Amino acid sequence: MGYLIARRILAGIPTLLGVTLVVFLILRLVPGDPVAGLLSGGPATPELVAGLRAQFGLDQPLPVQYLSFLGDALQGDLGTSYATGQSVTSMISGQLLPTVQLAFAAALLSTVAGIGLGVLAAAVRNSFTDGLIRVFSVLGTAMPTFWIGLMLILVVSFQFRMLPATGSDGFQRLILPAVALAVPAIGVMTRLVRANVLEVLGENFVTALHAKGLSYRTILLRHVLRNAVLPAVTVAGLQIGGLLAGAVVVETVFARQGLGNLILQAITRNDYPVLQGVVIVIGALVVLVNIVVDLVYGAVDPRIRSSLAGR
Amino acid sequence: MPIRRRLGIIAFPAAAALAVLSGCSAQSSGSAAEATPAPGGSLTYAVSTAFGSFDPNVTASVVDARVLRQVYDSLVDLDAEGTVQPWLASAWEVSDDGLTYTFTLREDVTFQDGTAFDAEAVCYNFDRITDPATKSLYAVSLIGPYDSCSAKDPATAVVTLKNAYTPFLTNLSTPFLGMVSPTAAEASGLADFGSNPVGSGPFRFASYRPNSDVVLERNPGYNWAPESAEHQGEAYLEQLTFQIIADATVRLGSLRNGDVQAADDVPAQQVSTVKQDSSLSYLEQTQSGATYQLFFNTERPGLDDPAVRSALVKAMDLDSAVKATYFGAYQRAAAPLAPGTIGYDESVSSGLSYNAQAAADELTAAGWIPGADGVREKDGQRLELTYMGPSPNYDNRQELAEFLVQNLKDVGVGVDLELLPSAQAFAMMEANTFDIATTSFVAVDPDILSTLYSSGSIFNFSRTKAFDEDLNQAQTLPAGAEREALYAQIQAEAISGAYSVPVYQLVYRVATSTAVRDIGFDPAAYPKFHDTYLAQ
Numbered sequence: 001m002g003y004l005i006a007r008r009i010l011a012g013i014p015t016l017l018g019v020t021l022v023v024f025l026i027l028r029l030v031p032g033d034p035v036a037g038l039l040s041g042g043p044a045t046p047e048l049v050a051g052l053r054a055q056f057g058l059d060q061p062l063p064v065q066y067l068s069f070l071g072d073a074l075q076g077d078l079g080t081s082y083a084t085g086q087s088v089t090s091m092i093s094g095q096l097l098p099t100v101q102l103a104f105a106a107a108l109l110s111t112v113a114g115i116g117l118g119v120l121a122a123a124v125r126n127s128f129t130d131g132l133i134r135v136f137s138v139l140g141t142a143m144p145t146f147w148i149g150l151m152l153i154l155v156v157s158f159q160f161r162m163l164p165a166t167g168s169d170g171f172q173r174l175i176l177p178a179v180a181l182a183v184p185a186i187g188v189m190t191r192l193v194r195a196n197v198l199e200v201l202g203e204n205f206v207t208a209l210h211a212k213g214l215s216y217r218t219i220l221l222r223h224v225l226r227n228a229v230l231p232a233v234t235v236a237g238l239q240i241g242g243l244l245a246g247a248v249v250v251e252t253v254f255a256r257q258g259l260g261n262l263i264l265q266a267i268t269r270n271d272y273p274v275l276q277g278v279v280i281v282i283g284a285l286v287v288l289v290n291i292v293v294d295l296v297y298g299a300v301d302p303r304i305r306s307s308l309a310g311r
Numbered sequence: 312m313p314i315r316r317r318l319g320i321i322a323f324p325a326a327a328a329l330a331v332l333s334g335c336s337a338q339s340s341g342s343a344a345e346a347t348p349a350p351g352g353s354l355t356y357a358v359s360t361a362f363g364s365f366d367p368n369v370t371a372s373v374v375d376a377r378v379l380r381q382v383y384d385s386l387v388d389l390d391a392e393g394t395v396q397p398w399l400a401s402a403w404e405v406s407d408d409g410l411t412y413t414f415t416l417r418e419d420v421t422f423q424d425g426t427a428f429d430a431e432a433v434c435y436n437f438d439r440i441t442d443p444a445t446k447s448l449y450a451v452s453l454i455g456p457y458d459s460c461s462a463k464d465p466a467t468a469v470v471t472l473k474n475a476y477t478p479f480l481t482n483l484s485t486p487f488l489g490m491v492s493p494t495a496a497e498a499s500g501l502a503d504f505g506s507n508p509v510g511s512g513p514f515r516f517a518s519y520r521p522n523s524d525v526v527l528e529r530n531p532g533y534n535w536a537p538e539s540a541e542h543q544g545e546a547y548l549e550q551l552t553f554q555i556i557a558d559a560t561v562r563l564g565s566l567r568n569g570d571v572q573a574a575d576d577v578p579a580q581q582v583s584t585v586k587q588d589s590s591l592s593y594l595e596q597t598q599s600g601a602t603y604q605l606f607f608n609t610e611r612p613g614l615d616d617p618a619v620r621s622a623l624v625k626a627m628d629l630d631s632a633v634k635a636t637y638f639g640a641y642q643r644a645a646a647p648l649a650p651g652t653i654g655y656d657e658s659v660s661s662g663l664s665y666n667a668q669a670a671a672d673e674l675t676a677a678g679w680i681p682g683a684d685g686v687r688e689k690d691g692q693r694l695e696l697t698y699m700g701p702s703p704n705y706d707n708r709q710e711l712a713e714f715l716v717q718n719l720k721d722v723g724v725g726v727d728l729e730l731l732p733s734a735q736a737f738a739m740m741e742a743n744t745f746d747i748a749t750t751s752f753v754a755v756d757p758d759i760l761s762t763l764y765s766s767g768s769i770f771n772f773s774r775t776k777a778f779d780e781d782l783n784q785a786q787t788l789p790a791g792a793e794r795e796a797l798y799a800q801i802q803a804e805a806i807s808g809a810y811s812v813p814v815y816q817l818v819y820r821v822a823t824s825t826a827v828r829d830i831g832f833d834p835a836a837y838p839k840f841h842d843t844y845l846a847q
Binding site: 086 | 361363364366369370371372443445446448452501502503505506520521522523554555556557558560561564565567568570703733734735737738741767768769
C-alpha cells in the first residue's frame with residue numbers, strides 16, 4: 001500500500017507542474033497588462049507604469065519569470081500580491097480552511113444524499129417517488145448554485161430566521177452554503193447511482209441470489225449497492241474539483257471567507273501572483289483528492305487493489 | 312483617484328426635490344426623530360467589496376479608504392467648500408515659489424500604539440511613501456514632486472517639493488495620506504502593516520479576517536478631530552465592524568433582518584424602495600473627482616475632425632440613457648469635474664443637447680455620406696468606431712453603452728462595442744485602436760483633469776495635447792479664484808472641442824437602520840464615523 005501511495009504522489013508531480021505552467025502562460029499570453037488595472041494613481045504616466053512593471057519583475061523574459069516563480073514556489077513562497085504587498089502564501093493559508101470545509105461538506109452531503117436517493121429511486125423505480133427524485137435530480141443539476149444560495153437565504157434565513165445568512169464561523173454557518181453547493185452534485189450522483197443500481201439489478205448473479213431465496217432488501221443493500229457504488233466513488237472524487245470551483249460562487253453569495261473571494265478579488269485587481277497561487281493550491285488539492293479516491297477505490301474493490309499494486 | 316470601473320460604487324443624487332446639503336453632510340431620507348448623541352453601542356456596516364490592504368501608503372482602493380478614514384488622521388482636512396482646514400497640522404505656510412511647505416503640528420496627538428505624533432513621524436511617512444520598496448500604487452502620485460522633508464523641531468516639519476504643485480496640500484487631506492505610526496510600520500514591516508494598521512484616528516484596529524470582516528474599536532483619549540466634526544473627544548461608538556457582503560440582495564436583506572445596521576452600494580434600482588421603507592434611512596453623497604465620461608480618440612480617422620466629434624455628442628441622448636439605465640437614481644453629469652470638487656462649474660456644458668437630426672446633418676456637412684448599408688462613408692473610409700466598454704459590468708455601464716451605441720447607429724455610425732477586462736483594455740489603449748473609451752475617478756483636487764487631458768497620462772483617452780500648458784499652469788497657481796477659473800476654462804474647452812462628454816455623477820449610497828445617526832462623509836464620500844451614534 002505504501003508503495004502504491006508513493007507512486008500515485010510521484011505521478012501527481014508532473015500534473016502539478018503542468019498546472020503551474022498553464023496558469024502562468026494563460027495569465028501572460030492573454031493580451032493586456034496587469035499594471036494598468038492596479039493603477040489608480042495620479043497623473044499615470046508611461047514611466048510610472050514601466051517602473052511598477054520593473055518592480056514586479058514583469059519586464060523579465062517569460063522563461064526567466066516562470067523559473068524564478070517555480071523556484072520560489074518549491075520553497076513554499078508563492079510571491080507577493082501586487083495589490084496589497086502581502087505574501088501570497090499567507091493570504092492563501094488564511095483562506096484555505098473555510099473553502100476546504102465547504103467543499104468537503106458539500107462532497108459528503110452530495111455523496112450520502114446522492115447514493116441514498118439513487119438507491120431509493122432504483123428500488124421503487126417507475127413509482128411516484130422515483131419520478132419525484134428524478135425531477136429533483138434534473139432540476140438540481142440545472143439550477144445555478146448562486147440562485148439556490150439566494151433562495152435558501154431568502155427563505156431559511158430571512159423568512160424563517162432558522163440559520164444565519166452570512167459569515168464563516170461554526171457549523172451553523174456551514175449548512176446553507178454546503179446545501180447550495182451540493183444540490184447540483186446530488187443531482188448528478190443520484191442519476192448515476194440510480195442507473196448503476198438498475199443495471200446491476202439486471203445481472204445474472206442477482207437472479208441467482210433471488211433463486212437462493214435472499215430478500216430483495218438484502219440483495220439490494222448487500223450485493224447490488226456495493227457494485228453500483230464503485231463508479232460513484234470515482235465521480236465523487238472528480239466532483240471535488242467542481243465543488244472547489246463552485247465554492248467561488250457560493251462563498252460570494254454567503255459572504256464566507258475562502259479562496260473563492262480571494263480569487264474574485266485577484267481577478268478584479270489583476271493580482272497575478274494571488275491568482276496563480278490560488279489556482280495552484282486548488283490544483284494540488286484536486287490531485288491529492290484523486291490520490292485518495294484511487295486508494296478508496298482499492299479499499300472498496302479488491303480487484304482494483306491488486307491490479308494497481310501489481311502494475 | 313481610483314478607477315470607479317473596477318471598485319464598486321455608483322452614481323447620482325437627489326432629484327430636484329429636497330434641499331441638497333452639499334459637501335460634508337449627506338442627504339438623508341426617512342423619518343429620523345431627534346435624538347441626543349450618547350456614547351456606546353456597536354455598529355456593523357456591510358460593504359460590497361472585499362478589502363485589499365489597510366496600508367494607506369500602498370493601496371489604491373476606494374473600498375480600503377473607507378476603513379483607512381477611521382483609523383488614520385490626515386495633516387489637513389478638506390471642508391465642504393473645498394477649503395483646506397487644520398487637522399493634525401494646526402497651521403502651515405507655503406513659500407512664495409510654492410516649493411516649501413512649513414507645517415506647524417499639534418503637540419497633543421499620539422498614535423494608537425502610544426508613539427508620539429511629531430515632525431519626525433511626518434517626515435517618516437513621506438519618506439516611506441516615496442521609498443520604491445513600498446511599491447506605492449497611489450499615495451506616491453498624490454504627493455507629486457515631493458523632494459524631501461526635515462524636522463526643524465518636534466512641532467515643525469518642512470517639506471520641500473521639486474517644483475510648485477498646488478494639489479499637494481489638498482491631497483494631504485485624503486485617507487491615502489493618513490499618518491501611519493512609524494514605530495508600528497517599522498515593527499510590522501511592509502508585508503504585515505497592511506493587516507495591522509496603526510494610526511491616530513478615532514477608531515483603532517482590533518481584528519481583521521480577510522474576505523469577512525474588520526473590527527475597529529473606539530480609540531480611547533482621541534481628542535483631535537478636525538473642525539468639521541460635530542463634536543470633539545472620543546468617538547461615540549464603542550465598536551465599528553465592516554462586514555463584507557458582496558451580494559446586494561443579501562446585503563440589504565441582512566440590513567432589514569437586523570444582522571447589520573448599515574449597508575453600502577445600494578443598487579440603483581433599489582434606491583426608491585429603500586427611500587420609501589420607513590424602517591430604513593437613506594444617505595447619499597456625491598463623490599468628488601471626475602464624473603463618468605466618454606472620450607473620443609482624436610488620433611483616429613474621422614474623430615480627428617472636431618465637427619464629427621461634436622456631431623456624435625449631439626447624436627447621443629445622454630439624459631435618457633442615464634434615466635433608463637439608473638431608474639432616476641443618478642443624475643446626468645454637467646461637467647468633467649463632479650459637484651463638490653474644487654473648480655466645479657456646471658455652466659461649462661451649457662449648450663450641449665441631444666439632437667439626432669442636427670447630428671445627421673452635421674455629419675453629412677462634414678462629408679460623411681450614408682453608404683449602401685446605412686453606414687456613413689467619406690473618401691472610401693467607413694465611419695466605424697470601436698467603443699471600449701468595461702467588463703465586468705460595473706455600475707451597469709454596459710447597458711449604458713448599449714443605449715449610446717444604438718443612438719450612434721441611428722445616425723449612420725457603425726459601432727463595435729468591445730467589453731474588455733482592464734488588462735485587455737490596457738492593451739487596446741497601448742495599441743491606440745479604440746475610438747471611444749470611458750472612465751471616472753474619485754479625487755479631491757481638480758488636477759484630476761491632468762489625468763484626463765494631459766498628454767503624459769495613460770488615461771488621456773482623447774489623446775489631446777491641447778491642454779498641457781494650461782494644466783501645468785493650474786498645477787502651480789496658488790489655490791483660489793484664478794486657479795478655479797483656469798480649470799473652468801479647461802473644462803469648457805474640453806467640452807466645446809468634444810474631446811469628452813460628461814455622462815453621470817458618481818454617488819456613494821448607503822442604507823441604514825433608522826437608529827443610526829450622523830454618519831458623515833468627506834468630499835470624496837468616504838464615510839466618517841467619529842460623530843456616529845445609535846439613537847435609543
